[in-house]
Amino acid sequence: MAAPSTLKITNRSAKKPIKKLPTSIEVTDETTVQDVKNELARQAGGIDPERLGLFDPEKKKILKDRRAFVSELRDVMGGKEILVKDLGLQISWKTVFIIEYLGPILIHLITPLLLRPYIYSSAPPLSTSQYLSMAMIVLHFVKREYETMYVHRFSLSTMPAFNIFKNSAHYWVLSGFNIAYWVYAPNSYTALESPTINYINAIGLVLYVFGEVSNLITHKTLSNLRSPGGTERGIPQGYGFGLVTCPNYLFELIAWTGVTLVSKSFSTVIFDVIAWAQMHAWAIKKEKALRSEFPDKYKKKKYVLLPSPGAVVKYLTG
Structure with missing residues (x-):
């Protein structure tokens, strides 16, 4: 297994930032998009993970595939960053x-x-x-x-x-x-x-x-x-x-x-x-x-x- 990678976490909406959102997160070869949402939600105070929309930093498209391995998402790994937005009550x-x-x-x-x-x-x-x-x-x-x-x-x-x-x-x-x-x-x-x-x-x-x-x-x-x-x-x-x-x-x-x-x-x-x-x-x-x-x-x-x-x-x- 490859060593964990550190990805920068950025609030996509400057007007409505998510409080307590961590500035970075470590991902392994087995970390999925849903895993990232769950961990960010936990660190942000236990909010509903489904409220969090994750976006790649290049095309700024939402990461829909919950089971996708983050390490295989080129636009995310290329920029070493994930944009996060509070999608509101779901x-x-x-x-x-x-x-x-x-x-x-x-x-x-x-x-x-x-x-x-x-x-x-x-x-x-x-x-x-x-x-x-x-x-x-x-x-x-x-x-x-x-x-x-x-x-x-x-x-x-x-x-x-x-x-x-x-x-x-x-x-x-x-x-x-x-x-x-x-x-x-x-x-x-x-x-x-x-x-x-x-x-x-x-x-x-x-x-x-x-x-x-x-x-x-x-x-x-x-x-x-x-x-x-x-x-x-x-x-x-x-x-x-x-x-x-x-x-x-x-x-x-x-x-x-x-x-x-x-x-x-x-x-x-x-x-x-x-x-x-x-x-x-x-x-x-x-x-x-x-x-x-x-x-x-x-x-x-x-x-x-x-x-x-x-x-x-x-x-x-x-």
């Missing part, structure tokens, strides 16, 4: 996701089944399309809760606690109150439809089932790239990944297209457009990250989220 990603998705579930159950007589001047029985819209949206977020608990593996264990309000607003407001108020209204398009399931609903249901099942498959593919509790990255391959960078986002949009056809509400279209914009931005970042991290192994994708019809035909025909 909350686990799982907790945030559970709360985010619980909102739409409750809103789309309580609004049509209990609150309609109190929200609208009249509340005739729900139509078939309204019931179907409710079931599709609730099941979508129930699936997300399942994935949060049993499928997803997070590179970071926590996020700033304040983010729970920002993240929840997207789902509680846009996919919750926004859609629920208009879709379950007694004068909505879905309320005035024929009680039978029409062909548009049938098409929407097919798209929804295809999108949800495919989305789950891609999420499991992504999860399998990382060991339990690990933060390592890999190149996703298989179902959908040869077509676009993020087929999980593509299938999500397909599922919500199905919801839109059934609900026939402009409120759902608004949610779809905003979701597409956000996922498109994430997909671009993912493509750039894969190209940067695996320059020799990763096959560059022309489409990050929405492929052309020609690309789909080429992909399906091999």
Whole structure:
């Protein structure tokens, strides 16, 4: 084993320095990023280690891989320094996701089944399309809760606690109150439809089932790239990944297209457009990250989220 190395410890934020933070720390070949966080937290007075964000001195990027050996991080060892910042009160990603998705579930159950007589001047029985819209949206977020608990593996264990309000607003407001108020209204398009399931609903249901099942498959593919509790990255391959960078986002949009056809509400279209914009931005970042991290192994994708019809035909025909 090589002799321990001494790394300088620097507060990244001069305005909000961490009190009692040591000026240096010794690391060995077996010292991980999490070990450094634990030791710095102990010496700083026993604060929560997850509050500490560690950054390299060169690119000033946060050290996400908790299991990475510090001695193997070139940007850290080259500068012999680690920048440290207090990230504030933290909350686990799982907790945030559970709360985010619980909102739409409750809103789309309580609004049509209990609150309609109190929200609208009249509340005739729900139509078939309204019931179907409710079931599709609730099941979508129930699936997300399942994935949060049993499928997803997070590179970071926590996020700033304040983010729970920002993240929840997207789902509680846009996919919750926004859609629920208009879709379950007694004068909505879905309320005035024929009680039978029409062909548009049938098409929407097919798209929804295809999108949800495919989305789950891609999420499991992504999860399998990382060991339990690990933060390592890999190149996703298989179902959908040869077509676009993020087929999980593509299938999500397909599922919500199905919801839109059934609900026939402009409120759902608004949610779809905003979701597409956000996922498109994430997909671009993912493509750039894969190209940067695996320059020799990763096959560059022309489409990050929405492929052309020609690309789909080429992909399906091999």
